[in-house]
Amino acid sequence: MKHMRKLLLAAAAIALFLLAVVVATALLMLASEADASGSGRTAEERIVVLLVLLLVACAISFWVTYRLHELYVSAPLRMAEELAAAVAHSGLRLGEYAAGELQVLGKVGNQLLSLREAHEKDVAERVREARASLEEERSRLAALMADLSQSVVVCNLDGRVLLYNQRAKQELSTAADGSNAELLGLGRSIYTVFDRALIGHALERLQQASRDGSDGDSKKLVGSAQFVTATRSGRLLRAHMSPVLGEDGPHHARVGGLSITGFVLVLEDVTSTNERHARRDVLIQSLVEGGRGPLGSIRAAGEMLSDFPDMPSQQRDRFLRVIRDEAGVLTAQFEKTASAFSNDLRERWLLEEILGAELLAVAARRIGERRSSERRALAVKTENVDEELWLRVDSFGLLQALHYLALRLQDEYEVREVRLSLTRSGQLAQFDLSWLGTFMNNETAMSWLQDPMTTGGEASPLSVTDVIERCNGDIWFQRERVSHRAFFRTMLPAAEAPKDLPRAIVAAPEGERPEFYDFDIFLWSAVSHELDDRLLTELSYTIFDTETTGLQPSEGDEIIQIGATRIVNRRLLRQECFDQLVDPRRSLSPQSVAIHGITPELLVGQPYIDAVLPKFHAFCADTVLVGHNAAFDMRFLQMKEKQTGLRFEQALLDTLLLSAVLHPNQTTHRLEAIAERLGVSVFGRHTALGDAIVTGEVFLKMLPLLAEMGIKTLRQAREASQRTYHARLKY
Known part of the structure; x- marks a missing residue:
């Protein structure tokens, strides 16, 4: 196209030159004829007329050349650019052009584009139908990833992130000052978050374990690696790395009979657990060191009393006072240690941290559900609820215990309304299930707390007391005759509010749902x-x-x-x-x-x-x-x-x-x-x-x-x- 433009300009220049020569020759001939006839014009006048005619001829030639260039050179080039864009992207059409030939060509081109667009729509509809099930699976995966309590990150062998959940983004994109540093994202390198050498070492262990465990079955998943690392914000994470297997490819690692395409990191925040263990070690150490002196004094005093039974009473009383005083010091130290770390020392079951008001709302809704068409629902009211109080409990077991007690009250004493309250009492949370007007004796209440729970025809091997003890709490029955109120009172350890609450995931408008993964990144590699x-x-x-x-x-x-x-x-x-x-x-x-x-x-x-x-x-x-x-x-x-x-x-x-x-x-x-x-x-x-x-x-x-x-x-x-x-x- 560039050569054609140059040839056209050269041809136009030659045409102008020839036209100028022809015009000049004609004017000279006319001037000679005029001289022969005696017109009387001077030579200067003839030159001026000649130049004017020559300029007019040049202007007309230039305008004609410019119009031809616009109509048949620039316009086809613009049409070619528009056509290339329309071919690449559906919905675009060619514009209008002045040249009649290009108008005809543009109409034919638009017809072809319309036909092509119709075929593309048909193909797109078939593809949409074929991908409907895949989109459903994608939505399920997104929902699953959003609800996981652990952080999950999937990477290819180059460390490019191809899957993550919101929990991972929250924990791994926090800078040292607590602000959001946007470190995690699809296609980004995991090495902006974790040390490359640490991941490389774990990946090497993973591949080595795969080599050692490979038995010729290429589909058998073998090998895993664990390590502990810290984020930039100072959080301590325990990571479990597992391989992602796939077919052989140019960017896959072949280990024994396996083809590893990437790895999965499941991350658990163990900061609070590590801190509790550290505090426990310090307290145990202080208890051991602080108990040596009193125990030594008690032992020495006891040996003296044992070795000298006939010692004077005054001296005997002095040794007994030493034993009593040192025992008191030792007892106070044990009580102080137990009080400072009672929650951690008593915790035997994996408990969850939950907002007390949220637990109370769920309990009220479950107790108030209609049991059958023959029996009306039990009325439930909440009162004196501390909205800022957090608990560390087995929420399912606690809800089951409250439901069991409320239903027995309705069945055996025809209680129509119960009330739930939650208040703080020092370092404890006071949880009351109360009712008015109907009393029971202490023996009946004790049997309810000790018997295995049965609700809705389903029996549980646990009693109410078992559940409360699992939550490191205590429960008892109590009556207030003046107010005609009775209640089961539960005392539970209060928990500190979590510092890093998971951010709520807001549903995006249709068509704008956040992307959680891109598995095509498995094919990326920067090695070569x-x-x-x-x-x-x-x-x-x-x-x-x-x-x-x-x-x-x-x-x-x-x-x-x-x-x-x-x-x-x-x-x-x-x-x-x-x-x-x-x-x-x-x-x-x-x-x-x-x-x-x-x-x-x-x-x-x-x-x-x-x-x-x-x-x-x-x-x-x-x-x-x-x-x-x-x-x-x-x-x-x-x-x-x-x-x-x-x-x-x-x-x-x-x-x-x-x-x-x-x-x-x-x-x-x-x-x-x-x-x-x-x-x-x-x-x-x-x-x-x-x-x-x-x-x-x-x-x-x-x-x-x-x-x-x-x-x-x-x-x-x-x-x-x-x-x-x-x-x-x-x-």
Whole structure:
């Protein structure tokens, strides 16, 4: 196409030259004839007329050439670009053109595109039906992962995360200062969280165990590894690593008869357990050290009394006082130790921490359920509930015990209403099940507490007392004759409120459900590839944008907002985003506020840039940066290198430059224009996160178009971008 354009321009130049020669010759002939007839024109007048006619002829020739170029050179090139975009992305159509031949060609092209789109819709419908069951399994997996109490992370052999749950994100993305550092995400390296050498050692042990245990059965799962590590926030985790087996592949490790494609990490937070054990060791040690003196004194006094039975009474009384005093000291020390660590010393059953008010609400609902059509439901009321009180109990057993006692009251004493209360009493929680007007004797109440529980026709080997003792508590029956109230009172150890409560998982709108996994990452490997030689479709990206106080970073303008999202395995992960306002420590111009809508009031109390950039640097670690007119944004980041000590040295791609590579004949490469050409809906413009999402959608549309041009690797994309005119702009 370039050669055709050059030939056309050369032909036009030759035509102009020949036309000028012909016109000049004709004018000279006319001038000679005029001289012969005696018209009387001077030579100067003839030259002026000659030049005017020559300029008019040149202008007409240039206009004709320009129109021909627009109609039959530029227009076909634009049509080719539009056709390439329409072929890559359904729903796009060719525009209108002035040349009649191109109009006919455009109609035929649109008809072919419509036919192709109809076939694609038919294929898409069949694919949708085939994937319906897979989507159902995916939803089940997401629900299962969300409800797990343990952290689960699945990685390929390169340490790329391909599955995680919210518990893992909460525990592993916490920085040393307690803030969210966004360290965990699909396609990101687990080595940003854990030490590479530690994971490598555990993986080596896993492979060694697989070699030792392999017996020729390639499908038999053998080997596992365990280790303990600490997170950046100081939490202590026990990790259980298991292999993920699969078919042989280029990025799999062959061990004996097994092909290992990755590994699963099941993480358990043992910080509190380790702290309890440490406290227990300290108390036991102090008890041993503190008891040696009193025991030695008691032993010495006892030996003296035994060896000298005829000693004077005054001396005997002195030794007896020593024994009594030292025994008292020893008893006080034992009581102090038992009181300080009673919960841990008595705990024999795995208990769960639960908010007392939540347990009370569940108990009230279960007791109040209608038992049958013949017997009405038992009324339940709650009173004096401490909303901040936490318990460490066997919640199922405790609910079963309360239900059992309430039903026996209804069956044997026709109690119609019971009341539940929960209050704090020192270091204990007081849990009362009370009722009015009906008394029982202590022997009956004791038998209820000691008998095996039977509810709904199902018998349990445990009694109420067994359940309460399992929870390290105590229960008894008590009456208040003045108020005509009786109750079963349960005293339970109060627990401290958990420091890191799991964040609630909010249901996303339909079509925007968070992604929990991407198993295609199993196929990734960086072992034999440099980043520049990796395919664009294999890389993970951070799409980012900034809003600023102005357009002159070198003259003091500052960043006021950073927004970013990520692309992994050619999918835009909207749930893994970064969106932060920044206090610029300077005023905002009315012109900038009119563009982005961020007022000075919104920036009050926001963190400064030196606190935001480290978090953003961690968010985009191990990815390729992508932006629109990214040189502008990068200049602002580079201006902060000395202040923060951070350098953004990641590879960078610019959708503005890539648009110039794909569509060199288009007159504009603004983000809105590119989005319109590629069929991307524009929303949230002039907010950092909104622009980043639109840029991400545009970039995904560009990838197949770049591949058709032979631009498939990061190196090829960067080199093609650098050859464009827009790459020469500086900020």
